[in-house]
Amino acid sequence: MLDIKRVLLDEHNSIESIAHKIPPTFFQTGGVIINFFGNEKIEKSAEIFVNFFGNRIPILLNADTVVTKENGIIGQKVxxxxxxxxxxxxxxxxxxxxxxxxxxxxxxxxxxxxxxxxxxxxxxxxxxxxxxxxxxxxxxxxxxxxxxxxxxxxxxxxxxxxxxxxxxxxxxxxxxxxxxxxxxxxxxxxxxxxSEMMQVFKVNHILHYLVLLRFYTIYWRNPNQSDEDIFNGLVSFVKKNFKKIPIKSLYFCWKILKIYKSNLNSNDFSMFTEKPLMSLKTKSLKRLHALSWDTYSYRFFETFSTEKFEDKPNFVYLPLLTSLDNNMVKTINNCPVKAIYYHPASLNVEMVFDDEKEFSIFFSKYAERYYSGYKPFTAVETDEDTQKYYSLVAVLEELCEGMLSFRKKSIFNT
Incomplete structure (x- = not known):
């Protein structure tokens, strides 16, 4: 599946350019790709619903559509x-x-x-x-x-x-x-x-929240640190405590850090640039928990692409319409999705973002430094691991409270 992702990270302007590089067995064994080409569907500004994927039009590729060169059907969910x-x-x-x-x-x-x-x-x-x-x-x-x-x-x-x-x-x-x-x-x-689905999502979310929480505890302590120092601390923590590499969570940390360090327009990324996220404040943990759900929602959306009607193998669902507030949608639109790919045999579904290739180049040195002998898909997480994640969350949240209390005392004593 990593080979599929590498293909999707490249630039493509047609179904043929993707299908030509994807191994035929991927589609023949039930693999599905939804690619978001640069087409734009114009929405009226007065609409109460907006296109979740930034007006990019998704195209379905599977065994039938690749052969016939016709588009599959993507049903929209609200x-x-x-x-x-x-x-x-x-x-x-x-x-x-x-x-x-x-x-x-x-x-x-x-x-x-x-x-x-x-x-x-x-x-x-x-x-x-x-x-x-x-x-x-x-x-x-x-x-x-x-x-x-x-x-x-x-x-x-x-x-x-x-x-x-x-x-x-x-x-x-x-x-x-x-x-x-x-x-x-x-x-x-x-x-x-x-349900098994709920248990999996519950564990995966706490993992995602834990990575974000550790990133912010490092960042809040000293926002002037270099990107390398921040990521060395973060990846070292992940290597020590996680059996698998939470690559998408690390991607979001990189994305957030890039926004903070590049002085990008905060209005374009307001989901990430709230004051309680930019610096440690009383409401920071509450807003960070909300952000963890906002950034984790992409995992939930991925599952839509695996939903199919019986007898309609060329039909999948996506949440194309949303009533989310404009600021959040604007942030999402400024983090455009490139593709979604899925294979039923591996039960693997992943959403690929436009700038993940840039992230992969950035992360490669950390992968070489911390994960030189890493073998994906071999590690198995247990209930004990899950309990450890919850314990680490409690420790880091307590650390945040301590940092905040110390700063308040320092201000009071000056």
């Missing part, structure tokens, strides 16, 4: 933003008026989103990511995640039935009516938490 989901329980109640204020009318936005999904796009939608994003809160015995999924189940009925009378729904005011959805939500939460 990816709802966190605020939309969080406000749904209140929207479907008599407390709806609380979503309005002098600066913002969330009611209008929610209704526009629902109307467009039903009337304009008539497409599939996803709320699975809500489980991942709210898992930590759920495991802390909060009832809010259960209410959110219950509200999404109400929304599912609205969309599936094309119910344009949804403005009249106040189910969260009626204990008898909402109890049905609350019960279904609890069952869904139970099944998701027990």
């Amino acid at each position: 990816f709802f933003d966190t605020n939309f989901v969080s406000n749904l329980p209140k929207y479907f109640s008599s407390d709806r008026y609380k979503l309005k204020n002098d600066k913002n009318n969330e009611v209008i936005r929610i209704e526009k989103i629902i109307e467009d999904v039903i009337n304009k796009y008539n497409c599939s939608y996803d709320f699975n990511f809500i489980f991942f994003e709210n898992m930590r809160e759920y495991e802390n015995d909060s009832f809010h995640p259960i209410r959110k999924i219950a509200a999404m189940l109400v929304l599912k009925e609205v969309i599936d039935n094309k119910n344009m009378e949804f403005r009249d729904i106040r189910f969260f005011d009626d204990i008898d009516k909402i109890e049905k959805y609350i019960g279904e939500s609890k069952e869904l939460w139970k099944s998701y938490l027990e």
Whole structure:
């Protein structure tokens, strides 16, 4: 699969240029590539949904499309933003008026989103990511995640039935009516938490968060360090504590460091350039945890490309539409995706970014220094490893709190 990635990191302007370099057995045995060429689909600025992939048009390549030179079908899914989901329980109640204020009318936005999904796009939608994003809160015995999924189940009925009378729904005011959805939500939460997929995502996310957390503890201590010193510290930590190389997490650390050191326009990368991320502050850990989900979401999106309809092997899904806020989408668009590739035999799916070749050149010296004898796909992580990752997170978060407390005392004593 590394050979496939090397091909995709090169520049291509046609299906033929990719297919010519990919070993035929990759496609013949079920391999799939979604490539994002430089085409641009113009969206109206007034749209409430925007193209998640920066208006790049994805092209599907598999055994059939490579032979016929025809495009496969990519179905668009809607990816709802966190605020939309969080406000749904209140929207479907008599407390709806609380979503309005002098600066913002969330009611209008929610209704526009629902109307467009039903009337304009008539497409599939996803709320699975809500489980991942709210898992930590759920495991802390909060009832809010259960209410959110219950509200999404109400929304599912609205969309599936094309119910344009949804403005009249106040189910969260009626204990008898909402109890049905609350019960279904609890069952869904139970099944998701027990699923193998959830367990894998849970472990992989804590790994990703741990890498980011270690990167920021090094960076916050002294932002004026050289790139090499920061990455030596980070890769040394990873080599000591991880059995596998978390290459995508390291890629994001490199990307963030590049943005910070290059004085790039902060408005173009606002997801990374919030003040609590640029320097250690009271809300830094909270914002870092949010960033870990934002940057980890690409892993979730990768799985869309493996979803297929029965009897429709040339049909895959992607979250082409999103209601995420413009600043976040702008950041995503400025980190363009180059391709996604997948092979069912290896269960490997990966999203490749435009500048990963530049990162691979940067990282090569660290790979040679720290991983000269490394053999990919041989290491097996255990439950003990997972517990170690959680322990390391606790230690590093405590370190951040200590650094912050020390700085506050230093300021107070000057």
